[in-house]
Amino acid sequence: MDLRALSFDELAQLAAEIREFLVTKVSATGGHLGPNLGVVELTLALHRVFDSPQDPILWDTGHQSYVHKMVTGRTDDFDTLRQESGLSGYPSREESEHDVIENSHASTALSYADGIAKAFEVQGHVGRHVVAVVGDGALTGGMTWEAINNIAEGKARSIVIVVNDNERSYSPTIGGLAQHLATLRTTQGYERFLDWGKSVLGRTPVVGAPMYEALHGMKKGIKDFVAPQGMFEDLGLKYIGPVDGHSLKDLEFALERARDFGGPVIVHTITVKGRGYQPAESDEADRFHAVGIVDPQTGLPLKSAPPSWTSIFSEELVSLAQDRPDIVAITAAMLGPTGLDNFASAYPNRIFDVGIAEQHAVTSAAGMAHAGLHPVVAIYSTFLNRAIDQVIMDSALHKAGVTFVLDRAGITGDDGPSHNGMWDMSLLRVVPGLQLFAPRDGERLKQALSYCITVDDGPTAIRFPKGAVGESVEPLRNSLAGEDLFGDKDADIVIVSIGALARSAVAAAEVLQTQGLRVRVIDPIVALPIRSQLVENLVECKLVVTLEDGLVDGGIGQAIGTELSNAGCNAQFLALGIPKQFLTHKPRSVWLTELQLDPDGIAATIVAKVQALLQS
Numbered sequence: 366m367d368l369r370a371l372s373f374d375e376l377a378q379l380a381a382e383i384r385e386f387l388v389t390k391v392s393a394t395g396g397h398l399g400p401n402l403g404v405v406e407l408t409l410a411l412h413r414v415f416d417s418p419q420d421p422i423l424w425d426t427g428h429q430s431y432v433h434k435m436v437t438g439r440t441d442d443f444d445t446l447r448q449e450s451g452l453s454g455y456p457s458r459e460e461s462e463h464d465v466i467e468n469s470h471a472s473t474a475l476s477y478a479d480g481i482a483k484a485f486e487v488q489g490h491v492g493r494h495v496v497a498v499v500g501d502g503a504l505t506g507g508m509t510w511e512a513i514n515n516i517a518e519g520k521a522r523s524i525v526i527v528v529n530d531n532e533r534s535y536s537p538t539i540g541g542l543a544q545h546l547a548t549l550r551t552t553q554g555y556e557r558f559l560d561w562g563k564s565v566l567g568r569t570p571v572v573g574a575p576m577y578e579a580l581h582g583m584k585k586g587i588k589d590f591v592a593p594q595g596m597f598e599d600l601g602l603k604y605i606g607p608v609d610g611h612s613l614k615d616l617e618f619a620l621e622r623a624r625d626f627g628g629p630v631i632v633h634t635i636t637v638k639g640r641g642y643q644p645a646e647s648d649e650a651d652r653f654h655a656v657g658i659v660d661p662q663t664g665l666p667l668k669s670a671p672p673s674w675t676s677i678f679s680e681e682l683v684s685l686a687q688d689r690p691d692i693v694a695i696t697a698a699m700l701g702p703t704g705l706d707n708f709a710s711a712y713p714n715r716i717f718d719v720g721i722a723e724q725h726a727v728t729s730a731a732g733m734a735h736a737g738l739h740p741v742v743a744i745y746s747t748f749l750n751r752a753i754d755q756v757i758m759d760s761a762l763h764k765a766g767v768t769f770v771l772d773r774a775g776i777t778g779d780d781g782p783s784h785n786g787m788w789d790m791s792l793l794r795v796v797p798g799l800q801l802f803a804p805r806d807g808e809r810l811k812q813a814l815s816y817c818i819t820v821d822d823g824p825t826a827i828r829f830p831k832g833a834v835g836e837s838v839e840p841l842r843n844s845l846a847g848e849d850l851f852g853d854k855d856a857d858i859v860i861v862s863i864g865a866l867a868r869s870a871v872a873a874a875e876v877l878q879t880q881g882l883r884v885r886v887i888d889p890i891v892a893l894p895i896r897s898q899l900v901e902n903l904v905e906c907k908l909v910v911t912l913e914d915g916l917v918d919g920g921i922g923q924a925i926g927t928e929l930s931n932a933g934c935n936a937q938f939l940a941l942g943i944p945k946q947f948l949t950h951k952p953r954s955v956w957l958t959e960l961q962l963d964p965d966g967i968a969a970t971i972v973a974k975v976q977a978l979l980q981s
């Protein structure tokens with residue numbers, strides 16, 4: 366569709382149709398509904414003013430790129446959104462030349478844009494621009510400020526930064542920056558800019574004297590007609606706004622000026638998350654940031670959710686903290702999704718939302734531990750990746766009693782490669798003194814949490830997957846190895862199951878038993894450090910199989926294998942888990958089957974190993 370051929374009235378009509386389309390499609394598949402409803406006009410304006418892909422448009426985080434997908438030829442694919450082989454929920458370079466970054470970890474777009482703009486300069490690509498759209502939430506991440514510091518230097522002249530300010534991350538965006546944006550929003554500069562914009566637009570369809578004056582005015586000092594106290598200006602960046610992010614005219618006017626300015630510019634747009642969809646607009650919790658399958662009329666889930674790992678953690682922490690006033694909780698802008706909302710309601714003075722700032726969260730927690738608190742940092746496993754240095758240096762080296770609770774660990778599936786929490790165990794394995802628990806069920810999660818909050822001389826971590834927690838897997842007996850879940854103590858084959866795949870390990874053992882193999886399943890309970898009793902308990906068996914919902918490379922299984930070999934154990938060894946590859950979006954259950962981490966797959970791999978051993 367040629368967006369540039371449409372009148373503003375036609376565009377308004379198109380925007381309404383896009384919203385209706387999004388509600389219909391996303392309510393059927395699940396996805397980031399609220400953020401995308403908020404950027405309909407912004408996306409249309411960007412694609413009219415800039416020439417993607419010649420002018421790359423980078424979506425920070427990328428969860429708000431649905432409309433961009435629609436206007437770049439992917440409307441027909443929305444029935445498959447986030448489904449196996451279907452449309453990705455984030456930009457995807459495989460899908461389109463209009464998609465540039467697909468990492469979906471927040472706050473990276475400005476650095477990417479800085480690099481692209483510098484490359485344009487070096488290569489002499491005159492006239493090309495790079496646009497980075499960054500939310501007020503993503504703007505709280507440290508990388509954006511490292512980027513702004515560089516962009517303000519002026520060597521990346523073709524950058525246009527669009528701040529999509531909807532006052533929200535999931536919950537309202539916090540911190541001094543959010544307050545500053547609020548100040549900018551409420552200055553009279555907003556009205557003055559718009560009035561000025563309208564009058565100039567009215568007179569100037571294309572270029573001409575008034576346009577010259579406008580540009581001249583801009584170069585002379587945007588401060589004359591925008592918020593006078595703009596921090597961005599003080600940092601050396603031109604600032605345009607605030608602009609009504611639902612007015613196509615105002616947006617285009619501002620974006621054209623930014624495009625033609627000749628240096629890095631920030632355009633501050635004000636949008637409403639969930640715009641035009643009443644259930645989202647009136648949802649104070651998160652404005653439908655991300656939804657499952659919902660009734661499009663009411664926005665209510667079609668199925669009630671069974672108890673999740675998150676909800677078990679959420680309730681248990683509230684209960685444990687009752688008698689422990691030193692327990693505090695930290696979230697990096699994910700209060701609801703990590704289950705800390707209950708803690709926040711129960712102990713409003715003991716919750717800290719630090720913004721999308723995982724590195725800061727970890728080091729701030731270490732500071733709190735130093736001063737006598739016991740912080741519980743609840744974070745998605747995948748987002749801990751960027752704070753590993755802080756875990757090692759600020760937390761472990763300082764023997765800080767901090768508990769990390771890693772939700773969405775292992776394969777998450779639907780959100781694609783960036784959201785699988787498959788690195789945490791390999792990364793945490795190298796942290797001196799850190800104790801890690803990968804509970805197999807809700808009961809073990811509670812036990813791990815009540816232990817971890819007593820550890821005050823080093824970091825502890827608990828990791829668990831996304832979704833329903835399911836029934837507990839009761840132990841057969843305690844053993845030196847941990848807890849036995851299946852089989853005799855002197856079985857030939859031992860499956861050491863780390864974490865939430867325990868049920869599958871037991872089911873696989875049942876299959877193997879029917880085939881005449883003698884199998885024992887144990888849960889070591891403590892994933893890290895590898896306990897010597899576990900190793901001693903395994904040295905006599907013939908085949909040790911480790912199973913984990915994490916990367917095989919450098920994982921807990923390989924750590925156990927190394928310890929066994931150091932102990933002179935002659936047992937054969939097999940480590941099962943996630944191979945070192947980026948897993949595209951498809952349901953967790955499908956991936957587990959494909960990677961042979963479901964009961965039949967585990968059993969088949971073990972049978973193949975046994976057959977190979979018998980033949981050798």
Ligand SMILES: Cc1ncc(C[n+]2csc(CCOP(=O)(O)OP(=O)(O)O)c2C)c(N)n1
Nearest residue numbers: 400469470471500501502503533534535698
């Ligand atoms: C490093 C990192 N931490 C946390 C998240 C989870 N997350 C996804 S979107 C989001 C909020 C983003 O807010 P904002 O940038 O304002 O975009 P909006 O959804 O409001 O448009 C968060 C915290 C993430 N993607 N990356």
